[in-house]
Amino acid sequence: MLPIENIVNSIKEFPTLPTIFTTLQKAMSNPDTNIDYVVSIIEKDQSSVTKILKLSNSSIFGFRSRITSVHQAILYLGFEEVKNLLLTLKIIEIFRTRDEALKLITPQDFWRHSIATGIISRFIGMNIGMKSSEILFISGVLHNLGRLLLLISYPDEYIEALKKHREEKIPLIDAERKVFGVSNAVVGEMLALKWKLPIQISDVIKNYFFGFIGDKINLNVAIVHIADITASLFEFGSAGSVYIHKPNPDVWTTLSMPNNFFSSNIDRIKDEYEENCSAILSL
Amino acid sequence: MNKTIPVESIEDGMVLGNSVLNQFSQVLIPAGTVLTSFHKNILARWDVSFIQVKIENESVETTIPEEILLQARNYTLDKMLWTPENDIEKDLMETSIKLKALSLILKGNEYATN
Numbered sequence: 374m375l376p377i378e379n380i381v382n383s384i385k386e387f388p389t390l391p392t393i394f395t396t397l398q399k400a401m402s403n404p405d406t407n408i409d410y411v412v413s414i415i416e417k418d419q420s421s422v423t424k425i426l427k428l429s430n431s432s433i434f435g436f437r438s439r440i441t442s443v444h445q446a447i448l449y450l451g452f453e454e455v456k457n458l459l460l461t462l463k464i465i466e467i468f469r470t471r472d473e474a475l476k477l478i479t480p481q482d483f484w485r486h487s488i489a490t491g492i493i494s495r496f497i498g499m500n501i502g503m504k505s506s507e508i509l510f511i512s513g514v515l516h517n518l519g520r521l522l523l524l525i526s527y528p529d530e531y532i533e534a535l536k537k538h539r540e541e542k543i544p545l546i547d548a549e550r551k552v553f554g555v556s557n558a559v560v561g562e563m564l565a566l567k568w569k570l571p572i573q574i575s576d577v578i579k580n581y582f583f584g585f586i587g588d589k590i591n592l593n594v595a596i597v598h599i600a601d602i603t604a605s606l607f608e609f610g611s612a613g614s615v616y617i618h619k620p621n622p623d624v625w626t627t628l629s630m631p632n633n634f635f636s637s638n639i640d641r642i643k644d645e646y647e648e649n650c651s652a653i654l655s656l
Numbered sequence: 657m658n659k660t661i662p663v664e665s666i667e668d669g670m671v672l673g674n675s676v677l678n679q680f681s682q683v684l685i686p687a688g689t690v691l692t693s694f695h696k697n698i699l700a701r702w703d704v705s706f707i708q709v710k711i712e713n714e715s716v717e718t719t720i721p722e723e724i725l726l727q728a729r730n731y732t733l734d735k736m737l738w739t740p741e742n743d744i745e746k747d748l749m750e751t752s753i754k755l756k757a758l759s760l761i762l763k764g765n766e767y768a769t770n
Contacts, residue, residue, distance in 0.1 A: 542737060544737065602748075603748060606732070606735075606736075606748060606749070606752040607751075607752055607755050608752075608755070608756065608759070615735065616735055616736070616737050617735050617736055617737065618737055618738070619736075619737060619738030620745065620748075622741065622742070625742060625744055625745075630744060631744075632742075632743035632744045632747055633747055634744060634747065635744075635747045635748045635751040636747050636750065636751045636754075639751050639754075639755065640657050640658075643755075644657065644658075
């Protein structure tokens with residue numbers, strides 16, 4: 374089994390978040406900051422601007438085809454939502470510069486699964502009438518960060534985990550525990566702490582597999598739990614799992630989704646998935 | 657919204673909903689192409705049986721051949737480490753099976769031939 378110190382060191386050596394994000398975060402924590410200053414920070418990164426605008430116009434954010442500038446995006450979606458979109462894009466960028474290190478999976482497929490989980494999470498949140506569903510998209514997209522770090526840093530050991538997953542027909546997260554001593558959830562939480570991601574996101578990363586935080590209900594965690602399983606079953610990308618684990622039965626009770634939720638929403642979910650994948654993964 | 661139709665039902669002016677890909681995932685005809693009898697003929701020559709076209713405000717009901725549905729069901733059940741225990745889990749599983757069946761149809765039934 375790999376010593377946990379090695380994993381901790383891999384996380385320490387991993388890059389910090391880009392300056393644009395930390396500048397934005399600092400500006401937004403200052404109550405005197407005005408919208409024009411925030412816009413000027415974001416507009417320094419034109420590739421992100423294009424993607425933010427495409428995402429802002431997606432119907433999962435509720436303002437289809439109306440937003441044409443960062444200024445408008447902030448007005449309609451709010452500071453937090455735009456900040457989360459930028460954070461999502463920047464974290465994907467950090468990992469995508471390491472695509473070549475991913476020998477065991479197809480990076481494009483991995484991100485497709487992550488984006489699908491984000492979209493389905495947001496979709497469930499909106500449909501069950503959650504008041505603050507802003508954090509769901511980013512939480513869904515980032516739920517598997519720890520797995521990505523393990524795949525990049527320890528490809529040889531991860532082959533062993535994939536082998537155990539396939540041969541023993543156990544969830545991949547259990548195979549990771551057998552090989553690494555910890556699962557991607559714990560590794561992902563450590564990376565989230567290094568990057569000082571909001572607690573709601575690190576809660577999801579650590580607990581998405583179970584659907585609960587210990588025995589406590591947490592709507593974000595419950596939703597991403599179902600969205601992750603759904604994205605895997607629908608084969609919207611792939612995060613490496615061949616076999617798909619059972620949803621926690623108590624999560625259904627927590628979410629009170631209608632019994633025909635998936636069959637009645639599949640066309641919209643599929644459209645959103647295809648549209649947003651191409652927006653985020655282009656260039 | 658997209659609807660799956662047999663290639664022989666293509667009519668001039670229909671808009672392709674999903675790109676037609678070859679076995680190496682290269683785009684042969686991109687999504688959004690306005691279809692004509694030229695496309696109908698060339699798709700038939702490539703042995704493509706079904707395509708997806710864009711539709712508006714119409715409920716989508718694609719008839720999936722029984723044997724494809726069965727292959728999709730077996731494939732999905734093989735992947736699941738569980739059996740549905742309530743109505744929403746059944747809905748999730750049946751929706752997954754239907755999606756798989758549609759992808760089998762669109763990919764020329766790769767799963768069946770492999």
